[in-house]
Amino acid sequence: LNIAIDVSGTTADGLFLGWAPRPAKVTLSNIPAGSGPISVELSNSGSKGSLLFTGDRTVRGTSSLILTVEPGVAEGAFFVAGEFGFPSAAKDDAAITASVIAANPPVEVTQPLTVRVRKNANKMTAQEVDRFLFALAQVNDQGRGPFQAIRDMHRTSPALVQAHTSQTFGGAHFLPWHRAYLLDLERHLQSFDKTVFLPYWKFDEPAPGVFKPSFMGSTDNSGQVNLADTNPLIAWRTEGGRGIIRFATFNERTESPLDLQMVFAQSDVLNFGGTGREYAGLTHRNNGIERLSHNGAHGSFEFDLGDPATAPRDPIFFLLHCNVDRLWAHWQWLWNRSNKTGVSTYPLQGKSPQPDNVGRLTLDTMWPWDGVVNGQRPSTVPRAGLPDSPTHAAPGPAPAVASMIDYQGKLDPTDDLGFDYDDVPFWN
């Protein structure tokens, strides 16, 4: 009797999953003739990352599960997910063990895997930080690599400012556009190193672990960023070969933008949307997340981060935006806002008339990934096509606004974008 485990999304580089359950199966072979139903126990056998198993992806899993495999079928299906609160710290430090109950001799197999989620940058291990920085420096490639297009997607040259910001800022689409933008970068990072995730800078808490020479660098009022000689970001360059210029107006060791009242605390942001918990309130132009969290986080710095055209020159920019996205994800989870056809989840339903395709309605595809430059759009596209993933089909090369909403595939597993946040669960 032999046993094998097959988890959907396994690649030559290994298997990576988050909190969202992934379909899997155990397969038995060489089953002795005349055998009755065979019981197989799934158990969590990793050293650090922890897993849950369930037969129904809408029901929270458990750390062990018994499957009954009919000899005629020889397969038992299940779902596996990372256990919330117990992500991996290194590649393959989580594992599934499947063993045939009461088999003599023992029949079992172990499948190592990695519970990869986006983590709080302030709490990352030195190894996680180094892998991230190394991948980021490779994407940057002195300003010439894939980073160039990523930077240009966000820059607002005076000629394009009106059209560009209409695609990216100032309304309901601000959150889904930036979710796709971050996914674009993260997939580039993962093309260099599958273990890498995009971390977030939780800007309503001090983050001394982020603003230090071995990570994003420390600053003084000179504007120059102090980076360790072993930090790959010493080679970070953007236009004209310039490096990072930054000055934080808060004390990087002991304060955050919240101390300057430049941003709202997470618990306040989660209250956005009024009693109806409406997305329209979350993204209200005067009292929403864009203005009260995002803008103030940018405005807590002098130099590059203070202006949308120059902000991507500073790599902390991506960690800042990742936190804005995390706040949306947390809001979605807390108030059950995953239904992409619900107006409370996203009010601008439908498709805008062609050729405008402003990229705001749920069925609109988004600039620049769809390559469309007509109507109200900028006249150029830095790069079309969102990078694909070896493990997740969504959202495709030309993502629509709606494809960014149910990012965990809670209601439709095919919408799973393949990322999670360490503090935003899948199950309720």
Next chain:
Amino acid sequence: MREKQYRKKWLTKVKEAKVAAVESAQSELRNADTRGVKANATQAKAIDKARTTLNQTKSPKTVAGALHAVRMATLFDRDQPIDARKATLQIGMLPIGESKSVTLRVLKLIGDPKQPEELRLAALQNFRAATFAMRSTAEWRPTYLETLREIVRKERNAVADRALHTLAQEKDGWALEVLQSGLREPKEAKVSQLRAIQYLSAEDHGNHFDVLRGLARKNRSQKVRQEAIRGLASDPQSRDLLLEILQNRRESPAIRQAALLSLRIIDPDAYQQQAASIIEDEGESESLRAAYITTMRLEGHSADSSYSQAVQKVQNESSSKLLQKAAKLYLPPEAMER
């Protein structure tokens, strides 16, 4: 923590945050010194009404008008403590950028040299944050830019420095010219050389490479030299100068590292030619050797390349913790798994 407990924890937190927001608004209304609005009977009446309404409605939004009046009164009342005035500029307190009248009044405050410098700086910072990526700026943008230019023309202080930086980020032609002139004629400079180089880098370095080369060669400030050397990374004509600085052991490691990184962009071959010899040279600066190893790591050399062998030698022979760390990162045991 299980998801259900976690949810309960956050529901409690957001409930507490809501109560705190109401209490904060109550406190703001109760404690506000409204002398500044007493001349406006309608506003004063609204504030008095709001003070009682808020207790009943439990939603600060219902008294938004009164809160707005209180904040505007506080911000523009010179008799109020500076901290109270600055507090009204915190994010989300006033509709800066949204309301034309509020926006123009705040701009007037920023441009008023009689107002406290600390308040003007806070107002400019918060103005920029509030209007980040704002689209509908036609109503106030010309006034905004002209206010900043006027500050730069007439003042020499932190507000003028910040105003010039803001204009440079806005790619204001006049401001860029002022910065370039200042670099060429230091006596006329509005800001320090370091700041001028940094502010100009919002744009490509364009036509002032000659000035940067001069600053890179000689300047009392190491930071100015570093910034100038970084600025030369897009000037192929500076290749020889950068190589000279890199090879000059009398220069500080920080200056040489800046030259190394700019040379890597302008002339990758010249950069690589120096690599193995500097990495292996025990008489060289540890800092520079470590930086070289770090950047060579990004080049992705095969294990049997001369560079990799040089790093291997460092790992085997050096007692320096810094070099050991750089070499370990260059040659990670799991490198082949990536």
